[in-house]
Amino acid sequence: MIKEKNIQIIGAGLCGSLLALRLGQRGYNVTVFEKRPDLRKVDISAGRSINLALSDRGFAAIDLVGIQDKVQPFCIPMNGRMLHDTEGNTVLAPYSGREHEYINSISRGDLNSLLLDEAEALPNVTLHFNYDCRSVDFENATSHFYNYETKKESSQSADVIFGTDGAGSALRKNYYLENKFLFSFSQDYLTHGYKELSILPAENNGYKAYKNALHIWGRGDFMLIALPNLDGSFTVTLFLSYAEGDYNFNNLTTKERVLEFFEKYFKDALELMPNLIDDFFENPTAPLGTVKCSPWHYKGKTILLGDAAHAIVPFYGQGMNASFEDVVEFDKFLDLDFTTWERVFEAFEKSRKQDTDAIADLAIDNFHEMKGHVNHTDFREKRSLEMAFEKQFPNDYSSKYSLVTFNEKIGYREAMLRGRAQDKAILNMLADKVIKTPLDLSPDTLKQTLQNVQKETNNILEDDRVAGLK
Amino acid sequence: MIKEKNIQIIGAGLCGSLLALRLGQRGYNVTVFEKRPDLRKVDISAGRSINLALSDRGFAAIDLVGIQDKVQPFCIPMNGRMLHDTEGNTVLAPYSGREHEYINSISRGDLNSLLLDEAEALPNVTLHFNYDCRSVDFENATSHFYNYETKKESSQSADVIFGTDGAGSALRKNYYLENKFLFSFSQDYLTHGYKELSILPAENNGYKAYKNALHIWGRGDFMLIALPNLDGSFTVTLFLSYAEGDYNFNNLTTKERVLEFFEKYFKDALELMPNLIDDFFENPTAPLGTVKCSPWHYKGKTILLGDAAHAIVPFYGQGMNASFEDVVEFDKFLDLDFTTWERVFEAFEKSRKQDTDAIADLAIDNFHEMKGHVNHTDFREKRSLEMAFEKQFPNDYSSKYSLVTFNEKIGYREAMLRGRAQDKAILNMLADKVIKTPLDLSPDTLKQTLQNVQKETNNILEDDRVAGLK
Incomplete structure (x- = not known):
């Protein structure tokens, strides 16, 4: 004692x-x-x-x-990320293939x-x-x-x-x-800062966008996200470089330029944010x-x-x-x-x-994943394969995101090592055309694919261990 | 201008x-x-x-x-590292298979x-x-x-x-x-600090130990090194934990205990250092x-x-x-x-x-390499293979050490990425018994081995690139 x-x-x-x-x-x-x-x-x-x-x-x-x-x-x-492209198209990318994980x-x-x-x-x-x-x-x-x-x-x-x-x-x-x-x-500071904005509630505390998702407008070098609040509003956050790129916090100094930026890259979000300019110039930019x-x-x-x-x-x-x-x-x-x-x-x-x-x-x-990779074909194929694994074999696979977010029984370090090795295995097997995306796969082939991914993941971890890298 | x-x-x-x-x-x-x-x-x-x-x-x-x-x-x-074991046996491990690299x-x-x-x-x-x-x-x-x-x-x-x-x-x-x-x-501080000691010159500015090497007494958790000076002396440096292990800077507080430590781990060095105790207690311990x-x-x-x-x-x-x-x-x-x-x-x-x-x-x-790995079998086998590569195919191979130390035309980052990948390739191929140490190899087989190592190195770099890890 x-x-x-x-x-x-x-x-x-x-x-x-x-x-x-x-x-x-x-x-x-x-x-x-x-x-x-x-x-x-x-x-x-x-x-x-x-x-x-x-x-x-x-x-x-x-x-x-x-x-x-x-x-x-x-x-x-x-339940997932709602991905918004520049045309205003959306797709819901679930966080997990297991329904109770959100x-x-x-x-x-x-x-x-x-x-x-x-x-x-x-x-x-x-x-x-x-x-x-x-x-x-x-x-x-x-x-x-x-x-x-x-x-x-x-x-x-x-x-x-x-x-x-x-x-x-x-x-x-x-x-x-x-x-x-x-x-x-x-x-260590990122070259990017952030600024909070908002989407106000619809009438009667309704939601102007889909309620049960984390909305992402990923644009490679910068991104906008939105999370729902109980009152029907969304808290919106812009992540943007201070000094790099055509549009950055240092040069978004006028109402016209901010509107131009949002019209070009976040048109569907802008339509929900008549209050954008007030928010933008009232709220601080933080590192x-x-x-x-x-x-x-x-x-x-x-x-x-x-x-x-x-x-x-x-x-x-x-x-x-x-x-x-x-x-x-x-x-x-x-x-x-x-x-x-x-x-x-x-x-x-x-x-x-x-x-x-x-x-x-x-x-x-x-x-880097949120602002860019989520839109890449190889990343999306990896995620769809992982969703299929988690849905069909819920006890045998957890993605890096799931290991980090939904598996409190293992530490972050173990989640990181295993999760990164899995990502590396799948991305390389996809690049080498050794495995295919789940749409083409029968249940038996999916099972076989999972086993191949697990084997390759373990090889990667073992190779790093032998080289003294981890 | x-x-x-x-x-x-x-x-x-x-x-x-x-x-x-x-x-x-x-x-x-x-x-x-x-x-x-x-x-x-x-x-x-x-x-x-x-x-x-x-x-x-x-x-x-x-x-x-x-x-x-x-x-x-x-x-x-x-020209190389003179490795001293606890028995006082020494072996010279060259820095390069190319004679002009030192x-x-x-x-x-x-x-x-x-x-x-x-x-x-x-x-x-x-x-x-x-x-x-x-x-x-x-x-x-x-x-x-x-x-x-x-x-x-x-x-x-x-x-x-x-x-x-x-x-x-x-x-x-x-x-x-x-x-x-x-x-x-x-x-970022290491848990280890260092203290400078010395081996004084022999008569007529002669050297008490082999002149043309960096001497290392690597003991896993700590080490002693010595570098020659023009006057026949060596500057000796002890790298040791402040607080961990049986012997550490915090508990080496008496003459008896310092002598006991050196007798146990650095007997052949101690014989060259009658001035050890004075040096030890006069010189600072630095982080x-x-x-x-x-x-x-x-x-x-x-x-x-x-x-x-x-x-x-x-x-x-x-x-x-x-x-x-x-x-x-x-x-x-x-x-x-x-x-x-x-x-x-x-x-x-x-x-x-x-x-x-x-x-x-x-x-x-x-x-970590100097205080421990240099004494491990797998590390020594890797080094002997690399020395053979550098000697037989001087234009086709440079070890990580050589890339960092003798190749000023490439930057440190490129030297690190390529050097680490080579080490990983060789250590894993040795562990998997895919390649053998040079003593067993004919010139043709050595050439083939080098090509296998180069191929595997490039695979490792490519796999990391696809996974976005480097």
Whole structure:
């Protein structure tokens, strides 16, 4: 048993509030400090990251804290990608050949509010808002805050501090700047940024586009996506280069030019967005970055979790799911027989970091897949073959997407290695005409094809292993 | 032609002094500010990084500035790795099957002094020592220095500033901290650190160990290496984990324990090092890190070059060679028809960064190869096959090591992709018993084996290309 029970959490976003709830349930004394006002009382979305895709790894965390029934009403199932071409033609590409596998659009605000309510209901959890963490003395487990309401500074100590303060983490910044230990750290920006737009509801909260899909207008160098909200609206996001290409964020500076761009590339979307120009010029353009670092913890005093430890780009819909899974994985180490926080932190990071590194890399893969590959013949043939495998042999095959999204029993790293090897096997077998697409195949031939893909996948993994590459 | 001729260089290490010499030769007005005292007058080695391996990419830079004849006398050829096992048995593993391909041990101080002399001899190059760069106003191309001699601060402006101030670059730090543009940045530390030791000369400047080799005592989790110096001594470096394993830097705290460690693992080396204990406790333990970043340049005002842009671990002997090659590559862009520094910087980074990223990754590969793989049967069989290929068919095959070290006509990235594919092909063909080691092979069979390896290598590269992996 670990004796130190007083826990401070910096940041009451999705990860911090879930962590507070879970540690509260386990009996720790938890004090949470959040920089922003209480989002249950003040609208703080400000045109950024309003909605999210909740999937199986996230649900495992929801199950852990026992609030499945309260989350379910906020979820809108998205069964596949609705691909829009420049002519306005659409095709639904399912996420899985298994009907029960889909992802869920959910509002960040709704989910965060629910987690805060649940955490706050525990007598041993206390929430403080408007406390901006300015620095952390990690040697002494003491944080320094500035309170936006009282305009006063204060220091808050605890036995252990969890930094769940997101991609711009103050704790992580202190690790880097203080130079007290060897801190490996990376921040990598894409050349693309993003801007949130919207499709407003139809009359009576109806949906102007198909509700149960993640809509994608992939154009190779850039893309538009849309996710449904409960009120009938869609949150639309434009991913576009800052400086490259004929149209980019740096040169889309006039109403005329923005309309020209949308008319040329997103005509059917534009028809649903009479409010485009207002959204475009009111909402900020934000960067897309990946953050990795190590170690996450300092002795038994402090630890980073969620985006603070591993911020990723949004293209796999796994940012929140990965942060929630951190809490699930961390919780498992609390069940083990460790006697100090330091040993818990070490063991957790050793086990977990390979998986968060993997989802960061997978998310970059998916950026290229979503904006371009989804429209290529070879990619579409691969996907249709995989859908046939998953439908006909649901126990024998899972695509990379399915391994990552719907198989919370295996880690992201294993999903990445196996998923990439499968993709490589199928794409090469298609290119070499060794296998054909499912439309031409009898059930027996499909079974044989699956076995060939599995054999080739295992060969690829074995060849990499022999070469010491993985 | 570019009009702005006034150039400031921060840092007069190997890269900065070579750059000053080259830009001086091209007619620019060059002012160099170096933090340390003039190493031609003061010994500043302080037990760190005394010697280096100079190879073909570095020589290309030496050729560019026309000082081949002056560098040659400082070089000690090392034809291969002398591998020492725990019993004290040795075997020489050549770097190449071609006799003219070898690397050269050279003193950092001797080479740096020569470059400073050559640069200073030009009327349009000025050198200043003891100027510590504290920050750079990159918007206005102005650096702020503290002078260790006068104890005064000063600001120095130029048309363009080159930051060749090494792995701890002040300019790079400003890029990161000022948050004025999206700056991707990573620092990655190995769990291992290093400590320099020495084997002193025999009588009359003789060598106590074989002179023309890089000696390696690889022990799986750690290793010792030794490079010859002109005076008969060897610079010895211990690479060891800080905290892991039975023996590590954190627990080698007494004379007895250090001797016990060396007696157990490096007995034949210990016999040559009666001065071990003094060296061990006098010299610092230093970390091993990789730095990558982007962009290197800010508008047409500032640019990072050498270690400041891409510090790498020392295991490929390519740190200095990569920095020198930066100057060769940069010089090519000055021959082109650009009219602004900004366009030169953009074009240079776009072309160069993929190669410096590759050598950073290759150097990590070689860390594992040197401390462990060199002793494994499969690795040794691969190397003996490659040596036979290079000897019998010198125009048809180059190993990964040779591609990286002796083939300056191709970039590091191409060397990495082809070299890794070759290694993968050979290791898997050996594992599958498709090919045999050269001792068993007739010349005709060796030729056939080479063709099989080339075919399999091309298959591997093509499979990766189809899968979009490279």
